[in-house]
Amino acid sequence: MYEKRCYETCPKGTGPDAVSNTCFKCNEGCDLCEKEERDVCLTCTPPTLVYEGKCVDECPGPFGPGGIVANEDATSCRPWQLSDMGWIPFPFLITAAIFTIICLFGMMRRKAYLKNGKMAMKSPQNTLTCIIIGLAPLQFLATICQWILSLVYPLNTFAILAILVTIAAIIINVAFQVWFSKAFN
Numbered sequence: 413m414y415e416k417r418c419y420e421t422c423p424k425g426t427g428p429d430a431v432s433n434t435c436f437k438c439n440e441g442c443d444l445c446e447k448e449e450r451d452v453c454l455t456c457t458p459p460t461l462v463y464e465g466k467c468v469d470e471c472p473g474p475f476g477p478g479g480i481v482a483n484e485d486a487t488s489c490r491p492w493q494l495s496d497m498g499w500i501p502f503p504f505l506i507t508a509a510i511f512t513i514i515c516l517f518g519m520m521r522r523k524a525y526l527k528n529g530k531m532a533m534k535s536p537q538n539t540l541t542c543i544i545i546g547l548a549p550l551q552f553l554a555t556i557c558q559w560i561l562s563l564v565y566p567l568n569t570f571a572i573l574a575i576l577v578t579i580a581a582i583i584i585n586v587a588f589q590v591w592f593s594k595a596f597n
Contacts, residue, residue: 425457441467455487462488511546551581 422428422435427445429436438445439453441460446452449465456467461482463471471489473479479492524531555577562570 439467459486461486508547508550511550515546548585555581 419435422444424443425438426435427438427450428447430447436450438450441457442453442455443457444453444455446454446465452465453462453467454465456462460467460469461471462468463480468489471480471482473492480489481492482488483490523534525534526532555574558570558574558577562574
């Protein structure tokens, strides 16, 4: 019962009082409040959001680790999660793809020369070497970013990925150095 009328459930802006079987008025801007505590709001009038039992215009705190953001249906605030960052193409991968394409087109540029009295075509660059040398700085920057991410976001996944990338980079660079030394000396 609320304002001398009977309801199956308490109307918006009120909360249930189980002892007296009536509804009581919630704080301003609150659609539903806690049974025992009238000051604790469970649902706010849109566009306000529930944050720690109060109605707020926007969630407090910065966007990022340790911050508070609105939930998916924009009714309350919740702790920030890594999935809130969304997916952004990793800039080093985009740069690496563009550089690889440039190297491949560079291989198509050929010079003519005489070989055994006949004309032959030869590419002035070793494409594999060009790609590896060009990608080395990107690989180094990507590894540094992985380490930074593993420190910023305290998740084991980033730390493990950073370790694996560093180990892979060391193995690849040592193997390439050994191969390059044998092939060109």
